[in-house]
Amino acid sequence: MEYSAYVGTFAQTEKISHSLKATRQYKEYLEHILEYLTSFMYRTEPLQDIDKIFTKLQSEFEEQWANGEVPGWENKGTGKKSESQESAVDLDYYNTVEELVELGPEKLKEALTARALKGGGTVQQRAKRLFLLKHTPLEQLDRKHFAKGDDLKKEIALVEVKMKRLCEILDEVSPYSFYVFAMTCAFNHPFQHG
Known part of the structure; x- marks a missing residue:
C-alpha cells in the first residue's frame, strides 16, 4: 500500500x-x-x-x-437463528445449579459460549457459571468468567x-x-x- x-x-x-x-x-x-x-x-x-x-x-x-x-465488529446475520438464540437457556425455569446440570455438558457449553463465557470445566462448573446469570446481569459478571479471546476483541474494538x-x-x-x-x-x- x-x-x-x-x-x-x-x-x-x-x-x-x-x-x-x-x-x-x-x-x-x-x-x-x-x-x-x-x-x-x-x-x-x-x-x-x-x-x-x-x-x-x-x-x-x-x-x-x-x-x-x-x-x-457487528454480528453477521446468516438468515438462521443466531447462536445465542439456538443455545438460549431460560434461567427463569431453573432454581438450582443441580437442575442446570441435568442439561448436560454440551448444552451448558453452548449456552455459555453463546454468551461469550468460558465453556470449559466439569458439568458442575459449567452449571455454576451459567447459574450466575440468574441474579447477575452479563455486563456485571466478573471478567474471569469470560472467554479470553472475546476480552481482547472487545478491548481492540473500544x-x-x-x-x-x-x-x-x-x-x-x-x-x-x-x-x-x-x-x-x-x-x-x-x-x-x-
Whole structure:
C-alpha cells in the first residue's frame, strides 16, 4: 500500500480482517495511534474535554457491544437463528445449579459460549457459571468468567471506536490539523491493512 493511500485510510478499521485485528500486535498499534492522537488533540484542541468524550463513548460502546452493533465488529446475520438464540437457556425455569446440570455438558457449553463465557470445566462448573446469570446481569459478571479471546476483541474494538471518534472531531474542527496528524501518525506507526 502506498503511503498516501494509507494516510487516507488508516482510520477505516472496519476494512481490516478480523484475523489481523484479533492480535496483540494490532492492539499495540492502535494504542500507539490513540496515544498519539490524544496528545495531538490536547495540543491542537485544548478546550475539548477528551475525558468526557471518552466517558460518553464508553457508555455507548458497552451498549453497542452487547447488541453486536460496534462498526466493524457487528454480528453477521446468516438468515438462521443466531447462536445465542439456538443455545438460549431460560434461567427463569431453573432454581438450582443441580437442575442446570441435568442439561448436560454440551448444552451448558453452548449456552455459555453463546454468551461469550468460558465453556470449559466439569458439568458442575459449567452449571455454576451459567447459574450466575440468574441474579447477575452479563455486563456485571466478573471478567474471569469470560472467554479470553472475546476480552481482547472487545478491548481492540473500544480502542478503534475511540480513535475514530477523535479523528472525526479533528476532521470537523480542523481538517488541515487532521491531515497533519494523519501524515505524522502514519509515518511513525505504519501498519499494513493487508
